Amino acid sequence: MSIAEELAAGDFLAFGDILRRRALEHPAAVALRDADGGTLNWAEFDARLDRIGARLQAEGVGRGATVAILGYNAIGYALAFCAAVRIGAAAAPLTTSAPPEAIAAMLADSGARHLFLDRSAGDRLTGTALPAGVSRIAFDDSGVGEPLSAWIPPEGARPRPVEIRPADAFNIIYSSGTTGTPKGIVQSHAMRVGHFRRIAESRFDADSVTFVSTPLYSNTTLVSFLPALVGGGEVIFMPRFDARRFLELAAAYGVTHAMLVPVQYQRIMALPDFDRFNLSRFISKTCTSAPFSAALKAEVLARWPGGLTEFYGMTEGGGSCILRAHEHPDKLHTVGPPAPGHDIRLIDEEGREVPPGGMGEVVGRSETMMDGYRNQPAKTREAEWFDPEGRRFIRHGDIGRFDEDGFLILMDRAKDLIISGGFNIYPSDLEGELRREPGVLDAAVIGVPSEQWGETPVAYVVLEPGAAPDAILASVNQRLGSTQRIRELLPIDELPRSAIGKVLKRELRDRYLAG
Known part of the structure; x- marks a missing residue:
């Protein structure tokens, strides 16, 4: 059987073994390419993983250990990540956008004794005390x-064979830190194999x-x-995203697959000459x-060849929804139905399931769930919900409801919900009205303290030159209900976002309270 067939049949295959099989199947085919030059074919990729794995083992890295990586997307980054996994260690890609002190804390939490990094990461860590005894290897030389x-x-050189078990840690992903200190999310080989089972459906092949x-540090x-x-x-790596360069390379190399976040789609589609690029292989x-x-x-469906699929889920796992937008153009306001084998439910503030048609916090269960937060059992318990039969679910932190066809409609993050005078206000509703304004x-809408109402909405907006904030505020408030009205509209040059495009509302709240 082929690898895809074995996975679809439910077999457990170790990631490192899969890569070796691919190298034997087509050794001369390109495996990895840096956008700015440099390639490795599959035979070279496989051999390089063995050499790195052998050296790590010689320096005491064994099954259950951790190897940390910090830097921009590159062939060297991928080599360090995959070599660690092949020898049974967990790869810990660290968040480059975090402050140096937070990076040092992640490194200490991971327990890694080896840090693979590039020049950008090394410069960023200048003057920062890292845990004692950590070896630094520059993957960019x-x-x-x-x-x-x-x-x-x-x-x-080849590493000693290692028996990989489904429950072994595959990687540790550190949350982006949008809500405070990053937490280490431990994902097992079994969880990753759950993702691999979709390769035929996603049409990933030779x-x-x-x-x-x-960024490769992001799930x-x-x-x-x-x-x-x-x-x-x-696989082609782009170290820093640039919309025009993305289109140039996609056309030049005949790209077939890409994962992009919404802000990247927005920037690409806004290019005036988008339609001149040949994207027909997508x-x-x-x-x-x-x-x-x-x-x-x-807009993406109308102008960009190939299917468009939105995945809703969490790094922690739980349940996922899949919207194949090209198959359901009437459901673009949703994130799709639960993926096959995924159990998604909605619960109220007391932890009880809401009745059909009701709104509640999303909780999910599937084979792709984290083991827990590394070294933080209390945080792990906070992230869990158990149904009356004792089955474990992960709390997603989003508020949503299912439509009549079982497609999930998201309202907002539970932590972003604004409670004003006892009424629930969903920032996404207000943001949608603001974006309708010329x-x-x-x-982005946040809740700020109010003596009269407890909380009240305030909006930060990016405006076109010449737009009148007062007129926009008056127009939007005229359409909103009396409990929803926005108190202030504050122009800003650019909304603060994480590297994967999430608006950092905590930064906006801090900015407002400080100002």
């Missing part, structure tokens, strides 16, 4: 650590060319990058991580 080319053993332009990226490798195709475009407006989905390019 810069001077921020021992150069990878000097550290790696000679050709032909002819695929997958573009990776979001958003890994759910595309790792299955692309399992499928045996080519099979699948996917999106996740942040709200994806129905209008933008419709002159409003982007908008």
Whole structure:
């Protein structure tokens, strides 16, 4: 049987073994490509993983250990990640957008004794105290650590065989820190294999060319990058996203697959010459991580060849929904129905399931669930919900409802819900009204303290030149209910976003309270 058939049949296959099989199948085909130059074919990729794995083992890295990586997307980054997993260690890709002190805290929490990094990461950590005894290896051969080319053993070196078990940790993903100190989310090999089972459905195969332009420390990226490798195709890395450069490379290399976040789609579609690029080889475009407006989905469907699929879920796992927008153009306001085998329910503030048609917090259960937050059992318990039969679900933190066809409509993040005078106000409703206004390019609504109401809505908006904030506020408030009205409209040059496009509302609240 083929790898895809074995996975579909429910077999457990170790990731490192899958990569070796792909290398034997088509050794001369390109496996990895850096957008700015440099490639590895599958035979070279497989051999390089063995050499890195052998050196890590020689330095005491065994099954159950952790290897940390920090830097921009590159072949060297992928090598460090995949080599760690092959020898039974957990890869810990650290968040480059975090402050240096937070990066040091993540490294300490991970327990890694090896840090693979590039020049950008090394410069960022200048003057920051890292845990004692951590070896630095520069995967770009810069001077921020021992150069990878000097550290790696000679050709032909191979690691000792390691038995990989489904429950073993595959990677540790650190949350982006949008709500405070990042938490280490431990994901098992079994969870990742659950993602790999979709490769046939997603049409990842030896002819695929997958573009990776979001950070490799994000699960958003890994759910595309790792299955692309399992499928045996080519992966192209872009270290920093640029909309025009993305289109140039996609056309030049005949890209077939890409995972993009909504703000990237927005910037690409806004290019005046978008339609001149040949994107005819695209099979699948996917999106996740942040709200994806129905209008933008419709534009992508109309102008960009290939299917468009939105995935709704969490890094922690739980349940996922899948909207195949090209199959359901009348459901673009939803995130789709639950994925096959995924159980998604809605609960109220007391932890009870809401009746059909009701609104509540999303909880989910599937084979793709985290083991827990590393070293934080209390936080793990907070993230769990158990049904009356004792089955474990993960709390998603979103408020939603199901429509009559079982498609999930998201209202807002539970933590972003504004309670004003006892009434629930959903910021997404207000943001939608703001974006309808001529002159409003982007908008984010937050709740701020109010002596009279407890909380009240305030909006930060990105405006076109010449737009009148007072007139926009008056127009929007005229359409809103009396309990929803926005108190202030504050122009801002650009909304603060994480590397994967989430608006950092905590930063906006801090900005408002400080000002």
